[in-house]
Amino acid sequence: MTNNNRNNITYIYLSHFLGIVSMIALAICVLLFQHYQEETNLLREELSHLQTQCMATNPLMNDHDTMVRMKTEDNNLTGGLLQQQEYQPVLDSLLRATTQQQQPKAAQAEIAVGNNNNGRQLQISTSSFTFASEFGVVGDGTADDTAALQAALDSAGTNQSGGIVVLPAGVFFTTSRLQIPAGVTLQGQGYGSSPLSWQGDAGSSTIAYCGTDYAIGMNGHNAEVKHVAIYDYDQNGCVHNAAGGIILEAHQGLLESVLVNNVLLLLFTEGVGLHLKATSQGGIAYANFQNVRIRQAKRGIALEAETGSFINSNTWLAGAISSSGAGAAEVGIIVNATGACNENIFYGMVVDLVTSDLAHVYVEGSKTNLKLVNARLEGIDQPIDRPLVKIHESSYGNEMTGSLGHSYVDGNLNRNPGIRFMEKTTVGLDPLPQNQFWNAAFKGYDATTNSLPGWSITTNANLAISTAEEPLYPDHLVLDVQYLGPDTFQLQPSELPQVPGHDHCTFGIYAKSTVAGSIRAAMRSSGDNSIIRSASHSGGGEWQFIGMSALYNKTAPYFYFSIEGNVQLTAPTLVFGKAPATPGGSLISSSGARMAGTLSYGMATSRSSCPNWVLPVNEGNVFNMDLQGDPTGCTITTINESAADRFPKGSTITLLFSEAGTRVQSNLHLKLKGDFVSSVNSALTLMSALQGNAEWTEVSRAAPQEYDMTYLGTGRPSLPTVTVV
16 A cells, blocks of 8 residues: 555545544534523523512512612623522522511612623612511501501611611501601502401501501601501500591691502591691692592591691592491591692592581682592482582682582582582583673774773873774774873773672783783772782783683772783673683673674565565564565555464564555554555564564654554644654
8 A cells, every 4th residue: 555545544534533523512512502591591580580579579569670670781691691600699689688588788789790791780779678577567466566667767767778668568556656757658568459448458558556646647748658558446455536547747848749649548437537737837739649548537638728828739639538327427528728728639539428417528718729620429318408519608719520419519609610510409600701891892982082982091091993903803993002101091891780699700801012011900809809910911012811810899890901001902801700701792691782883683585465464583673575566455464473473572673665555554463653654665663562472563663654544533644754652
């Protein structure tokens, strides 16, 4: 065998050997990669399982992402190859957070592991929480947990631990008020399976209060209570004697942005479920209450502000106040304040008391009002003579909509036109928004006498009707006021109807000026009889509506426009009730009318036959009489004699004759001052005298014609003139 052959054989064996080694190496790499992939997936599944376990055992995880924060730029952990021992501290910490075995200081730790080349990392933090169980609460309904709970709250309030105090499942027996510090949240696990009675089940958290104070107090900004039941305890030797469930107190300062969410307040039969109280120039504002459920309380929700204090701009979303026994409730919602207590809004609130001693809703105070939006008020056993809603005479501006079952609203609805319940037992009141200024069009100005019908004007201004300015409304002129000073020029209605049935009014005027502050609306208010004024014109040279809406002085009404600069005016309006202004219209109603413009009657053509003439009904008051070419052959003895064709009593009609010779005969049906014989372009005006009758009485005639001699029996012809009867 030659050397070349030996070399070729060696090369072939070596090639096969290297190929086998490469295949073995590749298989090993594949196996290693698959093992690593499986290991990574197992670790990810374990993390996901523990996170799910946390969320299932602690509802807090659903509300806040600060307990376990999984921070990655994407969901692919394979970008950073971590060893299992690196994950183990994370898993252990997560497990400790779930079982609540770590110490308070440890709960503040934030763990970060697994940095890869792209900076991805897994972070876990429990720094936002204070676990009440770490402070010794028992939760068996017997041991007194007051001190332990307050210690946990104080720890959170002094930044020694997280600001969210987690209350585990249990019944936490307390004997004095728990005070929630500013910025601290007390959060339980829910209030159980039933909102109708306390069950203490379903992993719920219940504060069982035994005492004569309030169970929980909140007097710091941003304090919060959520997902708990608060119970005036009647076990463990206790009786229902608490002052209330939750109280928000503002004393000599402001309490703002408190939140109460998903809370059941139960069996405060001698007190108040939820009480807001402001004293000594204190104020409560911007608090928010969501799904607050109050059952079997003497007073459901109470708002109380003394003189100089206020409770304003707080909001309730949904929620319900209910009772199941007669005499169990004094009132559902009561707002009784000598201080300011307004713009407090309840959306979708239900007050379903079997009966109430005072009312389901009671409002009193000159600076107090309440807004109920889409509320439902029910009182199945409420006596018909006892109201569901009582508005004291001192309160005004209340607004209430929704449904009102059983009984009625007791209050001055003219002062509270926003109360719009429409039920078989009660209705809201909305005055007709008719403009009370009878010369709102500024017609008839006399420059010689400086007079304007319907208006009283002072002498320190030059007036003119503008011809250059385009009117904003049809037939409404623009009044140009050149202010002369130095005193205020007043444009005031010369007369207004006295309407003591109304308490509120809205009035104003369109104004255009380049002088800031050139005009204000002013009126005498009710109560102290002071003059109150609207905002003034900006002076921007554009049309602005200058007006106001308020309670007015009914005994001495006084409205005027105060002018201290050159201004153009048009379309003044005054309407009674709390209604939007209605510029562009003048007063006319079924109770009377007065006009400065032109009144146009409806006109129709009448074709009929003699002697029983029939006019078209509801087509006008003035009729062109079409005798169809035979005026002299017609004598009319009745007009609309048939009952189906008769005009209402008091209707006035005018018959226009373009041809001569038609006779309208005076008789029992047509009570004329003698027969009427038409001449060219003559007219006869009649009035329907009796309801449901075909009788007509002459009002006037206009024609150069003669009376019938036989009927008058005078032998003297009448003069060709206009006769008015």
